[in-house]
Amino acid sequence: MGKLSGKVAMVTGAARGLGKGIAEKLGKEGAQVVIVDLNEEACKEAVDSFREEGYRATSYTVNIANEDEVTKLFNNVTDEFGKIDILVNNAGINKDGTLHKMSVDQWQQVLDVNLTGTFLCTREAAVRMKERNEGRIISISSASWLGNFGQANYAASKAGVVGLTKTAARELAKNNITCNAICPGFIDTDMTRGVPDKVWDQMINKIPMGRAGAPSDVGNMIAFLASDEASYITGEVINVGGGMVI
Ligand code: NAD
Numbered sequence: 001m002g003k004l005s006g007k008v009a010m011v012t013g014a015a016r017g018l019g020k021g022i023a024e025k026l027g028k029e030g031a032q033v034v035i036v037d038l039n040e041e042a043c044k045e046a047v048d049s050f051r052e053e054g055y056r057a058t059s060y061t062v063n064i065a066n067e068d069e070v071t072k073l074f075n076n077v078t079d080e081f082g083k084i085d086i087l088v089n090n091a092g093i094n095k096d097g098t099l100h101k102m103s104v105d106q107w108q109q110v111l112d113v114n115l116t117g118t119f120l121c122t123r124e125a126a127v128r129m130k131e132r133n134e135g136r137i138i139s140i141s142s143a144s145w146l147g148n149f150g151q152a153n154y155a156a157s158k159a160g161v162v163g164l165t166k167t168a169a170r171e172l173a174k175n176n177i178t179c180n181a182i183c184p185g186f187i188d189t190d191m192t193r194g195v196p197d198k199v200w201d202q203m204i205n206k207i208p209m210g211r212a213g214a215p216s217d218v219g220n221m222i223a224f225l226a227s228d229e230a231s232y233i234t235g236e237v238i239n240v241g242g243g244m245v246i
Contacts, residue, residue: 002030003227008081010034012064012121013091015042017189018140021215022088025223027055031086034077035059038091064091064117074124083132086226087125089118089139089161094191096150107153114157115164122168126177135177136226139165140218141237143185143245158183162237169235178234180225185241188212209242217242 009026013019015037027033027050035057037043043059050057058080062073077084092114095106118139129135144151145158162181169179186192186203192212195203204212218240224230225238239245 002028003229004086004223005030007031007085007226008034008077008083009086009088009226010036010077010084010121010125011088011090012036012117014088015039015046015059017191018184018187018215018218019088019090020046022090022219022222023057024050024053024055025216025219026086026088026226027053027057029223029227031056031226032081033057034081034084036062036064036073036091038063064121065112067120070117070120070124074121074128078128084125084128085134086136087121087138088222088226089121089137091117092140092142092157094151094154096154098150099152102152110153111157111160114154115160118161119164122164122179126168126172129177130172130175133176135172135175136230137165137168137172137177137179138222138225139179139181141165141181141183143183143239143241145183146245165237166235173234176231178225178230180234181237182218182221182225183237183239183241183245184213184218185239185244186212187218188214207242207244208246211242213240213242 009031011023014023014035023033040061047057047059062069141161142158144155165181
């Protein structure tokens with residue numbers, strides 16, 4: 001029996017990349033996994049591959065930046081499974097560019113998904129977790145929240161996720177709901193594979209452990225935070241980056 005047996009875990013942006021790796025780990029630990037993503041086709045493929053591995057998985061095609069869609073999602077998941085024990089706010093996008101060339105649209109799209117989407121899912125989860133007086137909310141920020149060249153929109157959204165997490169942790173602690181943020185460093189996913197080779201090499205050179213992370217490196221930390229073993233840890237911001245931020 002895994003350490004998350006009997007738990008219902010929702011992971012946003014889980015059709016690929018980091019989210020898929022996180023969902024896989026939670027499934028391996030026995031959780032019923034709910035994959036939430038914009039990409040319907042990729043959702044189906046992820047569910048099929050998880051079921052082939054013997055994990056319990058289902059998916060919902062949802063834009064987490066849309067309030068009505070998110071409310072409906074949480075109502076449907078609660079109807080289907082009776083509860084939500086674990087929420088992992090992972091869905092995120094980047095639209096990089098230097099500040100002086102950044103359009104309002106470029107700024108807003110990133111804020112809408114990374115910060116407003118995380119807020120909407122956190123709010124809906126909090127309402128339902130409070131009723132049961134337990135829950136785990138884990139949000140994916142980024143090492144970039146400290147500021148990163150060409151990422152004013154992304155860094156601002158990820159710093160916002162830290163502020164949101166710490167506030168949620170204070171407000172929900174008395175309801176036995178923990179809220180923590182993870183800052184992955186440089187993880188090998190489609191998002192990072194999109195950078196030019198030169199930038200890839202520069203990033204690896206900044207990592208003391210000398211390699212990009214794997215989605216499972218982040219999944220392992222999340223499985224721990226979601227487990228009973230981490231019941232007294234809340235409001236923390238944890239780097240998983242091979243020493244990229246020390
Ligand atoms: P990715 O682009 O490979 O995957 C992101 C997933 O989110 C995709 O499946 C996409 O369809 C989904 N998504 C995007 N917008 C959505 C929306 N509005 N509603 C629902 N789903 C949506 O990215 P990734 O590298 O796996 O990153 C996942 C998260 O980790 C992001 O929040 C990212 O900012 C964060 N992060 C990644 C790294 C890294 O090195 N890869 C580092 C730090 C933080």
